[in-house]
Amino acid sequence: MIHYSDEAIIEGLRLRSDFIIRYIYQSDYPMIRYLVMSNSGSDEDAEDIFQDSLIVVFKKIKAHSLNLNSSFHTYLYSVSRNLWLQKLTERKRFRIQFAEVENFVVLPENEVAQLHTEDMEKLRLYQQHFLTLNADCQKVLLMFLKNISLRQIADEMGYKTEKYAKTRKYLCKEELKKKIINDPKCHKFLSDD
Amino acid sequence: MIPSAINFCPMTKKLKYSQLIERFIAGEMKEDELRWFGKELQSNAELSAELKLDKELNDILQNEDVIEFRRKVISVFNDSKQQNVAPKIISLQPRRWQLAAAAVIAILIIAGGALLLTQQRSYTADKLFSMYYDSDRSIELTRSGNANIVEAILKFQQKDFQGASLFFAEILDKDSSNIAVWFYNGISYIETNRIDDAVKAFRYIIEDKNNLYVEHAEWYLGLCYLKNEQIDFAVEQFRMIAADKNNYHHQEADKILEKLGRK
Numbered sequence: 001m002i003h004y005s006d007e008a009i010i011e012g013l014r015l016r017s018d019f020i021i022r023y024i025y026q027s028d029y030p031m032i033r034y035l036v037m038s039n040s041g042s043d044e045d046a047e048d049i050f051q052d053s054l055i056v057v058f059k060k061i062k063a064h065s066l067n068l069n070s071s072f073h074t075y076l077y078s079v080s081r082n083l084w085l086q087k088l089t090e091r092k093r094f095r096i097q098f099a100e101v102e103n104f105v106v107l108p109e110n111e112v113a114q115l116h117t118e119d120m121e122k123l124r125l126y127q128q129h130f131l132t133l134n135a136d137c138q139k140v141l142l143m144f145l146k147n148i149s150l151r152q153i154a155d156e157m158g159y160k161t162e163k164y165a166k167t168r169k170y171l172c173k174e175e176l177k178k179k180i181i182n183d184p185k186c187h188k189f190l191s192d193d
Numbered sequence: 194m195i196p197s198a199i200n201f202c203p204m205t206k207k208l209k210y211s212q213l214i215e216r217f218i219a220g221e222m223k224e225d226e227l228r229w230f231g232k233e234l235q236s237n238a239e240l241s242a243e244l245k246l247d248k249e250l251n252d253i254l255q256n257e258d259v260i261e262f263r264r265k266v267i268s269v270f271n272d273s274k275q276q277n278v279a280p281k282i283i284s285l286q287p288r289r290w291q292l293a294a295a296a297v298i299a300i301l302i303i304a305g306g307a308l309l310l311t312q313q314r315s316y317t318a319d320k321l322f323s324m325y326y327d328s329d330r331s332i333e334l335t336r337s338g339n340a341n342i343v344e345a346i347l348k349f350q351q352k353d354f355q356g357a358s359l360f361f362a363e364i365l366d367k368d369s370s371n372i373a374v375w376f377y378n379g380i381s382y383i384e385t386n387r388i389d390d391a392v393k394a395f396r397y398i399i400e401d402k403n404n405l406y407v408e409h410a411e412w413y414l415g416l417c418y419l420k421n422e423q424i425d426f427a428v429e430q431f432r433m434i435a436a437d438k439n440n441y442h443h444q445e446a447d448k449i450l451e452k453l454g455r456k
Binding site for chain 2: 055177
């Protein structure tokens, strides 16, 4: 297995490089999965936490605010650990005995404050469903949100009229909203109580 | 007590007010209707939740970078699930195969119907190159302790590409394994119209394979072919990029092929 330096990993993430994401998945996911599953979590929880942790790191890299005081792997593990602790607290399943499975760094308070699991969960839910829309729908919605004119959207997508572009945008958004509100994750907190 | 996470989810699983919300957000409501809407929002929790969902979606989808990153993360998960094995870090075989296939196809096209195919395009190579080439869009430079690299980066950032190229060449003389320098030297060569040298630089990166610049080098190599009016090579290069849906440039490559009439 090729090992990449922290610098290469960060640059790879900035580039959204497939093989760096695969490398991180291969090198870090087993440990994060083990952490979550040893502490009342499921496979799905582990995937969510891993995905959310990578998003946290990616956003930091893009904002030039990632300051590593440890190895990248320890940092990613520490972010995951924090996210999972918050999730357990939300679920009221936090027990004093939390099984530690790896060395971690204590994240600065301001960083922990940014790791708000509800926001992460919302971001994940919305974006995951967005990514299940067909490619045309994704494109129309993204163009619309970039304030590209309906005329340009119609031209780009090969629609005959602006009105049709507007209708397509409406229908795509409707489909997305329906997917979200019908996702059990959206409502699971109701049934948890 | 219901946890706060419920706040982002409307209470019902049916959307009742989409059209109304659409008109409100588009600013299409008349004054009377707007007044009614504002009042209704205060007393109608479902309307309020639906509006919140709509607005939050708009906010979250603004960040295309994060969406594209998530797309890749999900794809890595799905690949590994499908294969039910740990994912390989770098798969060299397909790329080698693709390159070989691309080379064969390129030769066939050159020998056969290059003239016929180029007649279909409505864009000149030079125009397409200008449309798609943007040195400002290349990857951010990573600073290093090496004084020459710092100088080169400064020159590059100041758009003194000739000066940057001199420093890059000096660095590569001492250490030819620095792929980032090869890449930026390639960009500097394009900027100074030394396209053949740029081609060599990008080919070096592609042949090296195990680096972070391969996808970008493939893209810029295609643009160099365009600039050199080597349309058939450019087409094959962009076809290879467009065929790989995970490639950072696949959509642009697709567009360029469409504009060349060679999709």
